[in-house]
Amino acid sequence: MQNSIGNYVSDIDGNQYLDVFTSIACIGLGYNHPALLEVSRSDLMRTFVVNRTGLGINPPKEYMDIHKSAFMDVAPKGMTRSSGAMCGSCSVEAAFKHALIAFH
Numbered sequence: 001m002q003n004s005i006g007n008y009v010s011d012i013d014g015n016q017y018l019d020v021f022t023s024i025a026c027i028g029l030g031y032n033h034p035a036l037l038e039v040s041r042s043d044l045m046r047t048f049v050v051n052r053t054g055l056g057i058n059p060p061k062e063y064m065d066i067h068k069s070a071f072m073d074v075a076p077k078g079m080t081r082s083s084g085a086m087c088g089s090c091s092v093e094a095a096f097k098h099a100l101i102a103f104h
Contacts, residue, residue, distance in 0.1 A: 008031070
């Protein structure tokens with residue numbers, strides 16, 4: 001991701017490809033946008049915000065800890081788990097599955 005710029009994504013060998021899907025439509029400003037790089041505070045923030053790939057498909061190793069602290073710190077009393085999904089449709093499907101599992 002470090003060598004990707006705008007609508008072009010680079011692979012590990014340095015080849016560049018036009019990303020016509022803009023990383024599943026979740027990176028509207030393109031890769032490594034200079035203004036976003038300037039305000040990002042850490043490499044992890046760059047992964048999540050500046051070069052956000054489909055996190056449900058290729059999450060960084062820290063994702064579960066961040067997800068847990070972000071949601072469980074504000075979760076209703078008695079809630080002990082949370083679950084992420086790739087998109088809105090996946091979220092609805094997961095909610096139904098979790099409900100069926102919990103009340104089966």
